[in-house]
Amino acid sequence: MSEYVMRTNQISKQYKQQWALRQVNLAIPKGAIYGFIGQNGAGKSTMIRLAAGLAFPTSGELELFGATGGQALTEARRRIGSIIEGPALYPQMSAADNLEAHRLLKGIPGRECVKRTLELVGLEGTGKKKAKNFSLGMKQRLGLGIALLGDPEFLILDEPINGLDPMGVVEIRQLLMKLNREYGITILISSHILSELHLLATHFGIIHHGRLLEQLTAAELNANCQQYLHIKVDDPHRAAFVIETALSTTDYEVSPDGTIKLFQFVHTPGKVSTALVGGGLVIEQFMPMGADLEAYFTSRIGGAAHE
Template sequence: MSEYVLKSNHLTKVYKQDYALHRVNMSIRKGAIYGFIGQNGAGKSTLIRIVSGLASPSDGFIELFGKKDAQDLSEARKRIGSIIESPALYPNMTALENLETHRLLRGIPGKACIEKTLTLVGLQHTGRKKTKNFSLGMKQRLGLAIALLGDPEFLILDEPTNGLDPMGVVEMRELLKKLNRENGITILISSHILSELHLLATHYGIIHKGELLEQLSANELNGKCQHYLHIKVNDAAKAAAVIEGELAAAEFEVMPDGTIKLYQYVDTPGKVSVALTAAGLVIEQFMPMGEDLEAYFTSRIGGER
């Protein structure tokens, strides 16, 4: 059994003379929450449509649950739930009626899944309230409920927090974490809201102009974005002894050029400068450094916003 829910191999999509995707090699492990990041038009939706079977690649192929033949892919897609663009809702129906309609359209046996799914997304008490009278957050949760019908193992969400107020964004985030943690659902979530993905994703893929620039884990990303004090003094060895002894700091590095990266005291740099000066050291450079999440992604796509 494959440890990957999704793999793509040199996946390419050409519209007329333009590459929407160019030789994309993506891999998503089971149990991950994969944040798929890129500007509008970067290729996120194109890849999602190919994975969901709504578009065909010009070249390359995908594997779902280790399957890549056309017939096997068709069966594998039954294990996927998705929200692509806006959820398809019937405004004059209740939440329960919407789910029942989608259940019948998709040939999912038994009605037990409806109440279970409504409870899962917190819409079990909406009664006879029609969907047209739902808040935007409730509509998004109903769309998610439709995607969850049939107990999918892989959930694909294209900009699921678009238009939500801050409380709705938090509710959606916590719900997705719960689905991942308690139900073991692997999630691919496409978004350009970097701050929100940073609170949710376990892995990331950065796409730009149809090319996958980088894949990395949340831990790897945090390491790249970690803040530190950049210190240069006239005697690096003595400074290291002061940092380790006087300041009792263990999280620092002495770089080959003699500069020091101190990952502690970032919020209280004055204590560090006082200790170094008291030891008779001459401070040549002393500044906080490190990128935030948005700055890192911006740097990866060449400074474009």
């Protein structure tokens, strides 16, 4: 069995004279929550449409659950649930009736899955209330419920938190984490809300002007964005001794030019400066540094513009 739920090999998509995707090699590991990040028009939705079978590549190859080409891909897509361009709801129907209608459309046997899905997405108490009267967060949860009919192994979500209020965002985040951790569902989620993806995703892909700039794990992303104290003193070797003895840490780096990156005490810098001065050192530079998530993605996208 493939260790990847989805992979692409040099996949490109052209609409008339416009290239939406250019030779993209994307890999989504089984069990991941893959945050797909890019500006509007970067190619996120195009890739998602290719994955769901709503569009077809101009060139390159798409692989789902190890399957490629024709009928094998069609069969693999039976293992996928998706919300693309908003959930498809019947506004005059209740949550239960919406799920029942989609169950019949998908040819899923047995009605017991409707009750189970309502409970899973937290809509079991909505009774006969019509979907048109739901809050946006409830509509998104109902859309997720529809996508979950048939017990998919891979969930594809295009901007599922766009427009939600803070409580709605939290509800969707908690639900997606539950689906991933307790049910083992792999999730591809596209969003431009970077702060929320950072709380949710285990893997990231950054796309810009149709090109995949980078794929990295959450741990790699956090390392790239790590905050630290930038320190320059008159005697870096003595400073290293003071840091290890007075502050009891070895979590630092000394650069060839003598500057020090101290990765602890970022939020208590006074403790560090007091120790250094107490150790007889003259502080020449002392400041917190390091990129936050938005700054990191902006630097990657900005750099790509000049490549």
